[in-house]
Amino acid sequence: xxxxxxxxxxxxxxxxxxxxxxxxxxxxxxxxxxxxxxxxxxxxxxxxxxxxxxxxxxxxxxxxxxxxxxxxxxxxxxxxxxxxxxxxxxxxxxxxxxxxxxxxxxxxxxxxxxxxxxxxxxxx
Numbered sequence: 001x002x003x004x005x006x007x008x009x010x011x012x013x014x015x016x017x018x019x020x021x022x023x024x025x026x027x028x029x030x031x032x033x034x035x036x037x038x039x040x041x042x043x044x045x046x047x048x049x050x051x052x053x054x055x056x057x058x059x060x061x062x063x064x065x066x067x068x069x070x071x072x073x074x075x076x077x078x079x080x081x082x083x084x085x086x087x088x089x090x091x092x093x094x095x096x097x098x099x100x101x102x103x104x105x106x107x108x109x110x111x112x113x114x115x116x117x118x119x120x121x122x123x124x
Contacts, residue, residue, distance in 0.1 A: 019054050
């Protein structure tokens with residue numbers, strides 16, 4: 001249902017853009033093309049009509065936005081969407097094995113490789 005409200009809001013917004021573009025900033029706009037006041041929609045009535053349509057479309061966008069927020073599905077969940085949850089291990093391995101024993105004669109210092117000798121500086 002919220003998708004219907006979103007589509008309606010977009011359509012009303014496009015209509016509002018068109019109505020606002022018809023208007024002129026200093027009161028001319030569509031009404032300036034009507035020369036005489038004896039026509040069906042004179043200068044005065046055209047400005048009133050366009051202004052009423054503008055306010056009606058703006059109000060419709062506000063109402064549709066509120067209705068859209070009430071019909072949206074819940075975005076709050078207990079699981080995080082950023083981090084994946086911890087994966088539980090179902091089959092365990094054999095973790096009772098012993099570490100290999102080290103000989104007493106073989107120590108980490110004895111197995112370390114000696115550092116390379118620094119090159120001699122040339123004599124002056």
